[in-house]
Structures are given as C-alpha cells and as structure tokens.
Amino acid sequence: MFLKRRISREAVIPSSSLADIAFLLLIFFLVTTTIDVDTGISLVMPPWIEDVEQVKVKSENIANILVDEEGNCLLDDQIVSIPMLKDIMKEKIKANDKLIISLKTVRATPYRIYIDVLDELKQAYNELRDEYSLSKFGKPLSQVTEAEMKEIRKAIPQRISLAEPEKVD
Amino acid sequence: MRFKKKRANPQQEIPTASMPDIIFMLLIFFMVTTVLREYDVLVKYELPEAVSVEKIENKRLLSYIWIGNDERIQIDDSILPVEEVMNVAYHKRLSNPNVIMSLHIDKGSRMGVVHDVQQQLRRADALRINYSALRKL
Numbered sequence: 042m043f044l045k046r047r048i049s050r051e052a053v054i055p056s057s058s059l060a061d062i063a064f065l066l067l068i069f070f071l072v073t074t075t076i077d078v079d080t081g082i083s084l085v086m087p088p089w090i091e092d093v094e095q096v097k098v099k100s101e102n103i104a105n106i107l108v109d110e111e112g113n114c115l116l117d118d119q120i121v122s123i124p125m126l127k128d129i130m131k132e133k134i135k136a137n138d139k140l141i142i143s144l145k146t147v148r149a150t151p152y153r154i155y156i157d158v159l160d161e162l163k164q165a166y167n168e169l170r171d172e173y174s175l176s177k178f179g180k181p182l183s184q185v186t187e188a189e190m191k192e193i194r195k196a197i198p199q200r201i202s203l204a205e206p207e208k209v210d
Numbered sequence: 211m212r213f214k215k216k217r218a219n220p221q222q223e224i225p226t227a228s229m230p231d232i233i234f235m236l237l238i239f240f241m242v243t244t245v246l247r248e249y250d251v252l253v254k255y256e257l258p259e260a261v262s263v264e265k266i267e268n269k270r271l272l273s274y275i276w277i278g279n280d281e282r283i284q285i286d287d288s289i290l291p292v293e294e295v296m297n298v299a300y301h302k303r304l305s306n307p308n309v310i311m312s313l314h315i316d317k318g319s320r321m322g323v324v325h326d327v328q329q330q331l332r333r334a335d336a337l338r339i340n341y342s343a344l345r346k347l
Binding site: 060064078088157 | 230234244264317324343
C-alpha cells in the first residue's frame with residue numbers, strides 16, 4: 042500500500058516587486074508621451090460644387106486682396122504693406138458688417154506670405170471679437186464660455202473667401 | 211523626585227502598502243493620454259510663423275499632410291501624387307467624419323501646389339483644414 046505523500050507548498054506569489062514593475066511601465070509611458078500640442082490657423086473650406094454658379098455680391102461688400110509672387114499686396118487696387126493690413130481691415134469690417142474678404146494669390150506666391158496675410162486677417166477678426174467680448178461680457182476672448190463664443194461668432198462672422206490662384210507665366 | 215517626560219512614541223515608518231496602487235493610477239493615466247502613432251516624415255519642411263495661431267485640443271481628429279520644400283506630398287507614411295490626395299482624404303473622412311486635415315507645409319513652397327491639394331480636399335469633402343504654424347513671439 043502506497044500512501045501518497047503530499048508536499049505542502051506555499052502558494053503565495055511574491056508581490057514585493059509589483060511596485061518596481063509598475064514603475065518601469067510608468068517610466069516608459071512618461072518618456073514616450075508627447076504633450077506638445079499642434080498649433081495653427083484653422084479654416085473651413087467651402088464645399089466642392091461641380092458647376093459653380095456665379096453669386097453676385099455687391100462690390101462695396103467685397104474687399105479684394107491680391108498677393109503676387111514677390112509679396113506685394115494689392116487691396117482694392119491700392120498697394121498696401123502686409124503689416125498694415127490688420128488695421129485697415131479692422132476699420133473696413135467695422136464699417137461694413139457684411140464685408141467678404143476675398144484672398145487671391147498667384148500660383149507662384151510663396152506660402153509664407155500667404156500665411157502672413159491670412160494671419161493679419163485672422164488677427165483683425167480676433168481683435169474685433171475681443172473688443173466685442175469685452176464690451177458685451179466684460180471679459181477677454183480667451184475667457185468666454187462656449188455659448189458666449191457662439192454669440193460672438195454670430196455677431197462678427199469670419200468671411201474669408203479663398204479664390205482660385207491666377208496663372209501667371 | 212524625578213519628572214518623567216511623557217514622550218509620544220509615534221510610528222516612524224511611512225506605510226508603503228498602497229504605493230503600487232498609486233503608481234498604477236499614474237500609469238493608467240499616462241497610458242490613456244499617450245498617442246503612440248508617430249510618422250516618419252519623409253519630406254523636408256519648415257513651418258511658417260503666425261501670431262493668431264490656435265491650439266488644437268483634440269489630437270485624435272487630426273490627420274496630417276506634409277508638403278516639403280521640393281513640393282512632394284506625403285500623407286501618413288507614403289509620398290503621393292496630387293491626384294491621389296482626394297482618394298486618401300475621402301477614406302479618412304469616411305472613417306472619421308470630423309477629420310481635421312493638418313497641413314504641414316514648407317514656408318517656401320508655392321501657392322500653386324497648396325491650392326491643388328486644397329481642391330483635392332474639397333472634392334473629398336474634407337473641409338476642415340488647419341495650416342500648421344508656429345507661434346510668433
């Protein structure tokens with residue numbers, strides 16, 4: 042007759058190194074995480090329409106900006122320097138709340154200059170919105186709530202139209 | 211007569227039993243916030259600078275397009291011809307209707323190629339774009 046001898050084993054998993062393993066993982070994720078945020082100028086383009094019907098806009102409601110390949114900027118047939126564009130456009134938008142800004146480039150315009158012009162326009166709108174927000178809600182644009190932002194957007198809409206670049210040989 | 215000073219006998223050890231739990235909590239936070247997808251950018255580009263830049267809060271909505279200084283166009287991990295941009299952007303929009311196309315364009319490139327890409331995006335109905343730019347100080 043055989044009696045089975047049972048060896049009693051201790052069934053405990055050592056957990057003292059648990060913290061160390063967790064630390065290792067933690068350090069891995071700490072190192073690989075990138076918290077840098079992307080910054081940029083946001084736009085919503087108009088939807089693609091196959092046969093574009095010409096919408097007539099009153100000529101006083103449109104501001105034509107044309108930028109050529111050397112960075113010269115033409116605003117309604119007058120040459121203006123790009124850093125001045127912000128103040129001029131602010132006055133124009135204030136005077137006419139239906140104003141559409143049509144931004145046109147030629148195909149050879151450097152992207153950097155296009156961004157400079159777009160930046161000036163955005164700044165003009167932002168400053169106007171900031172003034173509106175200060176007078177209406179008594180706080181700067183950076184502190185308004187979502188609902189207030191909606192109202193500001195409605196009061197001062199951004200009307201930037203990106204026209205097709207002209208071909209220049 | 212001797213006065214015996216009563217001394218409190220506090221425990222001198224910091225309990226470490228809950229340390230793994232705290233570490234795990236931190237770990238889970240970082241695991242959740244990490245976006246591991248990184249791209250090999252195959253084109254050379256230098257971003258323009260602008261004052262009125264905005265932060266994009268939701269990185270998961272972003273989809274990147276690079277245009278290098280030699281006017282090559284890269285989406286995800288491959289260089290594409292301009293005509294292909296529409297197809298790729300269309301598929302991106304199908305899988306994520308709120309996609310924001312982030313355009314990383316070299317500041318020296320010409321508007322012609324930028325415009326061609328934009329037209330392709332419009333055809334694909336990916337209308338939300340973001341010209342990536344650095345904050346000018």
